Amino acid sequence: MSSQGPEISGPERRALFEAESTSLYDEALASGGLAATDERIVAGGAQHRAFGLLVELGLVRRDAESDTWVAEDPSTVQSRVVSPLTQEGSRLLEESSHWARTFAGLSTSWRRAPSTAGHGPFTYLRDEAIGPFLTSLVSEAEDEMLTAQPQAGRDAPSLAEAAVRDIAMLERGTRMRTLYQHSARRSSITHKYVTAVTERGAEVRTLDEFFNRMIVVDRRVAVIPAADDLRTAIAVREPSVVAYLVDIFERTWERGRPFANRESSMMRDIAAEQRAMTIRMLIEGHSDPVSAKRLGVSPRTYAGYVADLKQEYDAETRFQLGYTMGTRGVSGNETPTES
Known part of the structure; x- marks a missing residue:
């Protein structure tokens, strides 16, 4: 009409x-x-x-x-209108699936190429592109994945997403080692994640030192944050750079303490290491936000550490605390038995 x-x-x-x-x-x-x-x-x-x-x-x-x-009667009309749409939708879904599989193959070839199809050994990933890239990279892991994860920024949604991705990788037989800061032991959501992956063979350790986020897959691709932009990551394929990053990880890993070990002696050692690092932050003159980040804790928690030191050394101000520690030769580098 x-x-x-x-x-x-x-x-x-x-x-x-x-x-x-x-x-x-x-x-x-x-x-x-x-x-x-x-x-x-x-x-x-x-x-x-x-x-x-x-x-x-x-x-x-x-x-x-x-x-x-x-x-x-609308039932006589519905099939004429809806059925063609359903058929077209099914056709488009099938077609999109074919395209997705083809592009996935190209993406795999692109990531595995030594020079990355003319883009060189370094690729910048920004904002929403980071997550899908990591998911795809981990899905291709065949031998081993190394991760260094500072506690800051690992919220419940990101850990839940990581758990699904990492468990699937572990169940394929890929090995996994992860480093956290000691502060991660206080996080209930991190405990759930660690329990889930360690039950499937992953190894997790913690360390008092601050380190940047890093993921290395099969010792051929490393993903690190861009130094000047928290919303940008860099995928590194240069073999010598990846080998250097792996060496740093291995040296740090040797100093880490097993996450699953909760023996009282180890927990005392961890507390002593965090105390020593707090002292070093004070002596080096870092601001509270910087010091808190390096310890992987909130500024409020860090302020509590400083308050504990004031009480320990009977100091009312930070200046008095610094003076007292200086006169006693305290540097934050002592072994637990020396302090």
């Missing part, structure tokens, strides 16, 4: 159908029909387009005897 109004399609067509056409249909059904002379549905009427859509879809038909538009 071309005289019923300008042609519309897509979402606009469905929106008009839901907003106006359905109410006209209900009215036609309840009253036994809509008069053909109804000012709302004639050319130029307020609901001319909505009514035209009912006619086009076959939901109303004109009764010549009464000169009214009467409603038709």
Whole structure:
């Protein structure tokens, strides 16, 4: 019925159908029909387009005897409208799946190429591109994944996502070693993550020192944060640089303490290491936010560490604390037995 109004399609067509056409249909059904002379549905009427859509879809038909538009059974119309859309949707989903598989193969080749198809051994990843890249990279891990994860920034959603990704990798037989700071031991969500991955063979240790985030897969690709932009990561494929980063990880790993070990002697040692690092931060003159970040704790928790030291050395101010520690030769580098 071309005289019923300008042609519309897509979402606009469905929106008009839901907003106006359905109410006209209900009215036609309840009253036994809509008069053909109804000012709302004639050319130029307020609901001319909505009514035209009912006619086009076959939901109303004109009764010549009464000169009214009467409603038709919608079940006879639905298959004509919905089935083609369903078939087209299935076709598009299948087609998109083929395209996705093809691109996945190209992406794998691109990541494994020594020079990354002309882009060199370093690739910058920004914002939303980081997560999918890591997921794809981990899904291809065959032998080993090394990760260094400072406690700051590991919230519940990111840990839950990492758990799904890492567990799938571990169940394929890939080895995994992860480093946290000692402060991670206070996080319940981190404990849940560690429990989940260690049950599947992962090894997790903690360290008092501050370190940057790093992921190394199969000792061929390393992902590190960009120094000047927290929203940017760098994927490194240069073999000598990756080997250097792995060497740093291995040296740090040797100094770490097993996460699963909760013996009282180890917990005392960990507390002593955090105390010593707090002393070093004070002596070196770092601000509280910087010191808290390096210990992997909140500024409030760090302030509590400083307060404990003031009480220990009977000092009222930080200046008095520094002076007292200086006169006693305390540097923060002593072994637990020396302090």
